[in-house]
Amino acid sequence: MKANLTKNLPKTFTQDEAFNAALKYFKNDDLAARVWLNKYALKDSEGNIYELTPNDMHRRIAKEIARVETKYANPLSEDDIFNLIKDFKYIVPQGSPMAGIGNPFQIASLSNCFVIGNSGDSDSYGGIMKIDQEQVQLMKRRGGVGHDLSHIRPKGSGVKNSALTSTGIVPFMERYSNSTREVAQDGRRGALMLSVSINHPDSEDFINAKLEQGKVTGANVSVRIDDQFMKAVKNGTEYTQKYPIFSDNPKVAKTIEANSLWKKIVHNAWKSAEPGILFWDTIINESVPDCYADLGYKTVSTNPCGEIPLCPYDSCRLLAINLFSYVENPFTKEASFNFDLFKKHVAFAQRIMDDIIDLELEKIDNILKKIDADPELDEVKSIERNLWINIKRKAEEGRRTGVGITAEGDMLAALGIKYGSEDGNAFSLEVHKTIAIEAYRASVHLAKDRGVFAIFDAEREKNNPFIQRLKEADSKLYYEMLEYGRRNIALLTIAPTGTTSLMTQTTSGIEPVFMPVYKRRRKVNPNDKDVRVDFVDEVGDSWEEYVVFHHRFKQWMEVNGIDVSKNFSQAELDELVKKSPYYQATSNDVDWLSKVSMQGAIQKWVDHSISVTINLPNDVSEELVGELYLKAWEVGCKGVTVYRDGSRSGVLISNEETKEETEDKLTAFPVKRPQVLEADVVRFQNNKEKWIAFIGLIDDKPYEVFTGLSDDEDGILIPRWVNRGLIIKNRNDDGTSRYDFQYKNKRGYKTTIEGLSHKFNPEFWNYAKLFSSTLRHGMPIDKIVDLINSLQLDTESINTWKNGVARALKRYVEDGTKAKGQKCDNCKSQNLIYQEGCLTCKDCGSSKCG
Template sequence: MAAVTGAPFPQEISRIVWESKYRAPGEADIRETWRRVAQAVASVEVEPALWQDRFLDLLADFKFLPGGRILAGAGIRRQVTLFNCFAMGPMEDSLDGIFEALKEGALTMQQGGGVGYDFSTLRPRGTRAESAGTVASGPVSFMHIFDVGCAVLLSTGSRRGAMMATLRCDHPDVEEFVEAKRDPQVLRNFNLSVTVSDAFMAAVEQDSDWPLVFPAEQLTPGCGEGSVLRDWPGYDKPVPCRILKTVRARQLWDRIMHATYEVAEPGVLFLDRINRLNNLHYCERIHTTNPCSELPLPPYGACDLGSINLVRFVREPFSDRARLDLDAIAALVPVAVRFLDDVIDLSGFPLEKQRRRARATRRIGLGLTGLADTLIFLGLHYDSDAARRLAEKVMATICHAAYRASIALAREKGAFPLFEPRVYPQGPFVARLPQDIRDGIAAHGLRNSHLLAIAPTGSISLLAGNVSSGLEPVFAWRYQRRLQLGGRECRLVEVTDPAWSLWRRRYGDGALPDFFVTATELSPEAHLAMQAVLQRHVDSAISKTIHIPEDYPFEAFRDVYHRAYELGLKGCTTYRPNPVRGSVLVTERHCCDIDREGD
């Protein structure tokens, strides 16, 4: 691939990522990419020339980083979606239904979208169906078919085919699901998460029995013992479920924890909390998330993503006057909200059901990236009260500015179609917003049902100069990254952290101050505490990986997930280096297929 010169790239890896993932034919540098994207997104406006200029300024200097699908797809003449991720609909428990779900996912991945599936609707292994009398092979068996389908799509040259698979904590096959990825060669295109209820967490605390169940109407008469009412995907209200097995809740929890400790999966999603805090609690039920779990989504739900690059708003770094320009961030947010809202009208959709859901709710996911580097520039240790106070203030600034911008858009263009003025403001998240925002919602509605999410920002953070990703701490100050660019072409690239680089240029090779801290040097509690203060001001969720030392005791590790639940998080994901999965980062050489990045 020929090198392109003249673009304002902060590092060589930024140019390589742009050329490999986001550059359209004929573009000479990143500024032409920004111009293409700004023009395309503004084309849905009544005054496109005005908004093209404003969107171009929004993108300039990497201040705002749209999701990768927007950068790659806006303004090109190909059938692609501008949405990074989707949740698929309930999977009907029949061969027709299962393969229809596979087809829908394949069509979505073909156009560049990651997908999330909940497999809880599939009958447990060994049970018989009332209608056909066939014996079920269970959800995990069908996951292998989906995994192969995803791998085939990836091999054809389309963007990564990442998938999320969730299963309820009371599904009779949950134990098989928990153990499914102990073999590193299977389900390689899936992330796995167990969806956990408040009742299960209470049963773990009490060390009580926990029934594993399935809807009675889908089983043959006499199957199982006893019956309970449960919410279940595919049903509008709680349904009678037969108890097929009873386990000790704490033993099941320990089994989940051991698998996560040893092979880094499954993650845990606190499903009741996700639904209780959902702004659309009155009209939708969530059972799964997108592949990186920052977006709990209803059936056929989707979200277009964008992140504010906090590093670009640091003034006078490493000085006594170092500060973060919150006023400039607040001024940027309304343009970013409008940009993402316009993407909904511009984008194509693989499925008509996805289009209808996206335009009925107008969900967007505005977040941040570069938090850890920003803290370093300001001389703040990631694990400090001062750092958490600033991070919370930043996220609150973004949140409140986003909601005010969505109110203004609703006044101009109309509220999202599923807005219900009498019930929407009663949601717990909305009820905690400042009074002027609640008054504005009551008077004018909102353009977007949800506005905030913190995504992993893998590739777009590299594009912006390897700024720290999302809210994650810095992984390493300097390392080599091996990028697979397509086909057999690979490149080994030197990557440095921008805060570290600036410090070395200014102050030489002496010892670093203590506020230079990496992810593996922080305690799990430090990771959780930062995620918790930001979650207070995020109406969707946060993609976060808590890095655990290899020698961390299991008993302490198990408490990390209890602590996540106590802190009000919507989910928890950890990574501990292990013989099966290896280390997430090797400071000398980091192997990564660029097509599998988070965005």
């Protein structure tokens, strides 16, 4: 009997089995294999793994979508769908759909993003608390959430409770932010967008909130800016803020100099990459769902990355089309884009997205069953239950989809077109115009077979600018839509595709390539045959230097007969890049104004919005940021974000603090980790093993630590002379973070080691997070060293590692600090002090550095 039960259980795989199979699948791309295994491979809460490679996942997804297809006429088969999604080649469900479709081990939503809000713009305490609970309930089901704060009355307004006056927006920003930080979803934090209208009298407080240390660290913030404000900025005139916003009979009104507030927005964005800007009139005027605003589809905010503006309780699921795969004969003179196949696949992508809505409705039913079965009182469960009923209603009624793209940069390079050039912008525009037309055509055809979305009304939409562009571009499509209706209220987006692009092994989303090539080293045994030794370090270890290529840059080399296994010098690599279609087309090379213009042109063919970042060098002026923002508004962007290199490093302090006050205070680290930290590289030996530590610094004080073996195949291999660099916190599209180390070689060429947290033993990583937490909360270094030394851990290896961490941190203890509770090994005196990281006895002079 036991044998029969075992036989019926699904087959599981060990971590090593699945990783090695995934590594082979991704052709030895370690990072892609780990991302897939950690984020998307089917596993239960006990860590059992049920999928060996991504094609197992693709088969799982195809099976579920095919099941939905059988409900409708002319269904696609499982193999039809599998062949579209396998190998991440053509169509890639993103994030939550990839992880959740056919997953029996999670009761979670398939939606990537939600927006919530109170009907009637209620700003009562009860309404504010209701939103707080709703965002937590959504985040625990794996969703990113956005909501707007413009309904909250400004600071100092009268209220009929014991407080007598309102506290304004900022305290509630902190409440929502803190709730987000508390929620863990599949090992990651919640993701939140907070927005407010520039017309709100507290908008300046909102804009400044994140500059103060430790404030609003769990949310992205964006300002909703209307055309009237932008015209006032351009013309140097005044602007009137109101509460309620844009009211004809406001309770509060104040007139401000538009340019003064504008400069504050620009300065803060230049300094810290926030707030983002949402050009709200453009969003509303272009929005097809806002044709149904009186029926509950008034757009109020966006998801955390800004690419999906939504009405309250609506949600969206995301899917990316891999543009690179439609380039035939890539990187040759015969390269061409297969528009016929592309059009066909855009239609399939829209159809699959519509199927995923049905799967989401099933998931919501399961969530509701789970809520009903929970033992809490009905009054406790009521907010959560009503939340999901509202979300289900919007999903059923509007059937919103999020068809997008990835690999824009690689597509252009494969065609021999420079990203950011006039030709590049023109070709990208043609591609996105094609997506818009064919996705809408597919939605019309789906309406014929499956029915229209419940509130479709062609009369409401007839003057919408986006619909008018479709009519002008393809009158046949427009008149078919009048006759048959449409299946989906809105269809398109361009989202960031962090983990998706790792698995497609392409550039991310609409962005250009970040870096086409960099170098690494690996340790070799010089006695092995056919081994190449490029470098021998000071202790006699031999190393082979090898080049890591961006996948499609490597493909360009192969197509052009360049030996990818050759040991290239830096000069040769530089020359290679110059010959390639990626030359002067990286994220740091692209002309900023050209990129803004490209975004504005493409935005006209995307009915939702576009997530794109304008990357700027550290030395750009605030004036340039202001020019880019103004240009973005003028060319029709719906939103824009700039990131100035290094702008999130350092400690931000409150504007109100004077210099003298700051100097008198104990320096505190920010609760939110800056994106970029200076870092020391510390090497040490433990029991003849070579170890390495990366110590992230703020004001030359330790803030975090990453450590592990430096000389095994899975370790960190960097030149011995590197002792300083940057630890950069990068974010994936599903909200997860990774930490990359970047240094410059002797020629100034940047090299990046991706994913420090993936390079070390997970056991070490968990303890490193503990020690980093004590560092970040300002615990004195010598006390942390004492804490580490006092730990009694389970295994010899972890104790060896523990001792190494203590040694790495000792060097940061201020000279002269007394070491309490320790005795000199020589004279037994307790008069010990730290000196250059060593314990020195003041009585006998002996020193111990171990």
